[in-house]
Amino acid sequence: xxxxxxxxxxxxxxxxxxxxxxxxxxxxxxxxxxxxxxxxxxxxxxxxxxxxxxxxxxxxxxxxxxxxxxxxxxxxxxxxxxxxxxxxxxxxxxxxxxxxxxxxxxxxxxxxxxxxxxxxxxxxxxxxxxxxxxxxxxxxxxxxxxxxxxxxxxxxxxxxxxxxxxxxxxxxxxxxxxxxxxxxxxxxxxxxxxxxxxxxxxxxxxxxxxxxxxxxxxxxxxxxxxxxxxxxxxxxxxxxxxxxxxxxxxxxxxxxxxxxxxxxxxxxxxxxxx
Numbered sequence: 607x608x609x610x611x612x613x614x615x616x617x618x619x620x621x622x623x624x625x626x627x628x629x630x631x632x633x634x635x636x637x638x639x640x641x642x643x644x645x646x647x648x649x650x651x652x653x654x655x656x657x658x659x660x661x662x663x664x665x666x667x668x669x670x671x672x673x674x675x676x677x678x679x680x681x682x683x684x685x686x687x688x689x690x691x692x693x694x695x696x697x698x699x700x701x702x703x704x705x706x707x708x709x710x711x712x713x714x715x716x717x718x719x720x721x722x723x724x725x726x727x728x729x730x731x732x733x734x735x736x737x738x739x740x741x742x743x744x745x746x747x748x749x750x751x752x753x754x755x756x757x758x759x760x761x762x763x764x765x766x767x768x769x770x771x772x773x774x775x776x777x778x779x780x781x782x783x784x785x786x787x788x789x790x791x792x793x794x795x796x797x798x799x800x801x802x803x804x805x806x807x808x809x810x811x812x813x814x815x816x817x818x819x820x821x822x823x824x825x826x827x828x829x830x831x832x833x834x835x836x837x838x839x840x841x842x843x844x845x846x847x848x849x850x851x852x853x854x855x856x857x858x859x860x861x862x863x864x865x866x867x868x869x870x871x872x873x874x875x876x877x878x879x880x
Contacts, residue, residue: 619643620691621696624672627670647668665676680742703812704774708773723773732784744802751797757803758784785802793864805848807870808872
């Protein structure tokens with residue numbers, strides 16, 4: 607390997623991913639595999655096609671059904687992974703998303719939002735999207751004595767709350783806080799070899815937010831136009847924009863980085879609007 611290849615290499619690293627059926631994770635998993643990682647995808651949706659697509663690219667990949675909000679389900683999959691792969695080197699907590707019925711609109715005010723959808727959004731993004739898988743896999747990394755990595759998925763909402771998505775904004779702010787807390791806790795109480803960081807993607811069109819940003823004909827909603835106008839790079843992100851940062855955070859190149867939340871937002875968070 608050249609110096610740069612060795613610095614950013616993920617060769618033979620076992621990377622466990624929640625939310626593996628999502629648009630963002632599909633691109634990230636391919637990028638990780640091309641960087642040398644063995645990729646494990648989990649989700650509550652079928653993963654067979656995604657896993658086969660990775661294998662066709664020469665990537666070692668495996669898929670499991672797993673409910674990230676059910677600790678027993680996570681523990682059962684963790685046991686299988688331990689038996690087959692010997693453990694994991696990294697956890698990517700990509701499970702998450704928003705719900706239309708947990709979002710304010712011209713027809714539904716904050717005061718009329720039903721509690722159950724809001725609870726489900728917070729549970730999915732904070733507990734399923736960060737806390738529960740981290741409990742299971744951070745313990746595994748520590749017990750194995752590995753140089754482990756956890757990457758959570760925060761959001762622009764954690765830096766500056768956006769209108770309408772009340773539950774999602776609150777949950778992602780909690781994910782950022784939890785990321786910093788867990789980074790300190792693991793390093794101080796257990797092992798400085800296990801690092802915890804987070805991504806804060808800007809505006810990427812996914813199945814969960816498409817209805818907010820685009821109309822049925824594909825044109826932008828007023829909200830979508832506002833986002834583009836406030837993004838200095840002048841476009842939405844594409845899933846491939848996340849790959850480089852993930853590889854950096856999982857590789858030796860970031861060995862002294864823990865407890866950070868990295869914006870990948872085309873400058874959205876830096877722009878005051880003036």
